[in-house]
Amino acid sequence: xxxxxxxxxxxNQLQSERHMSDYDITKRGNLSTGCMSKLRGKGNFPRxxxxxxxxxxxEVSLSxxxxxxxxxxxxxxxxxxxxxxxxxxxxxxxxQKERLMAYAEGICGYVDGGQQDNT
Numbered sequence: 475x476x477x478x479x480x481x482x483x484x485x486n487q488l489q490s491e492r493h494m495s496d497y498d499i500t501k502r503g504n505l506s507t508g509c510m511s512k513l514r515g516k517g518n519f520p521r522x523x524x525x526x527x528x529x530x531x532x533e534v535s536l537s538x539x540x541x542x543x544x545x546x547x548x549x550x551x552x553x554x555x556x557x558x559x560x561x562x563x564x565x566x567x568x569x570q571k572e573r574l575m576a577y578a579e580g581i582c583g584y585v586d587g588g589q590q591d592n593t
Contacts (some may be wrong), residue, residue: 476540476547477517477519478513478517478518478519478544479517481519481520481525482513482514482539483515484530484539485499485513485528488532488534489532492532492533494531494532496510496511499528499530499531499532501531502530503527503528503529503530504527505524505527505528505529505531509524519560523547525539529575533553534554535554536555538553538554
């Protein structure tokens with residue numbers, strides 16, 4: 475049975491994976507500024523509408539939030555959007571995949587597998 479602490483641990487995990495602060499969640503989820511502090515302080519289950527807003531901010535559905543089978547490597551979870559990207563990449567040939575990877579690396583500022591030095 476899940477406890478409030480389990481819910482907080484899951485929020486922390488998703489937050490860490492997405493490099494998001496409590497402030498980011500409150501802004502993206504349209505929550506009150508003290509919501510996350512209160513949730514952590516009490517350690518209780520959040521109300522369903524609050525949890526839904528937190529999930530929206532983290533870009534996961536409620537089912538993804540509770541479904542551990544969507545786990546990817548290194549304990550990270552994929553959003554619906556990320557799963558769509560993976561499914562599209564499976565439809566293209568090797569040459570197209572290499573071009574897609576080069577494009578993605580260019581957007582992210584990666585060169586030869588390492589991040590570009592912008593100094």
